[in-house]
Amino acid sequence: KQEVTQIPAALSVPEGENLVLNCSFTDSAIYNLQWFRQDPGKGLTSLLLIQSSQREQTSGRLNASLDKSSGRSTLYIAASQPGDSATYLCAVLNTNAGKSTFGDGTTLTVKP
């Protein structure tokens, strides 16, 4: 059974700092991995998708890496801004039939 863990559970940084969020998974036989952002009481916004054959993806100030063999992914946020404050979730797609397993998330607070 796939288990997804995210560390740290919460992170508070001053504006402008670069930061790394971590995601680990127990079963490396994944189809893809997706990072989401969730604002309080809202839905999930897709940030980045990494296919199992890829090592990293970039979008603006965000860079996500994937190391399948070690069961790890990182989300790097450059030059953080107060608007980045949210909960960040990683989700592992186990098969192409569609079952994704989510981590608990990292709640990020960026202080002005």
Next chain:
Amino acid sequence: EPEVTQTPSHQVTQMGQEVILRCVPISNHLYFYWYRQILGQKVEFLVSFYNNEISEKSEIFDDQFSVERPDGSNFTLKIRSTKLEDSAMYFCASSDTSLEQFFGPGTRLTVL
């Protein structure tokens, strides 16, 4: 930009009643999903749907749950006889062949 929509945003029902949650996926997407998130807990997979049939379902998705694509645009989740523990935020998602999942804003279901 195309987005997934869900109605209603909030549904209050009495225990034992049937509820239908509605979703309009992104128009050219072929894969559809339902997830739920109990307050303070992880996002949990319920079911995936492709080509007018269920692709995969979780152990949560028992005989009380059903899904339907009644026409070319809607995707519904029915809970036949709601229980108190069904209270949660229910998210619909859709994807194209990339399997990048795009989520709707959710329906908050409260069972009294």
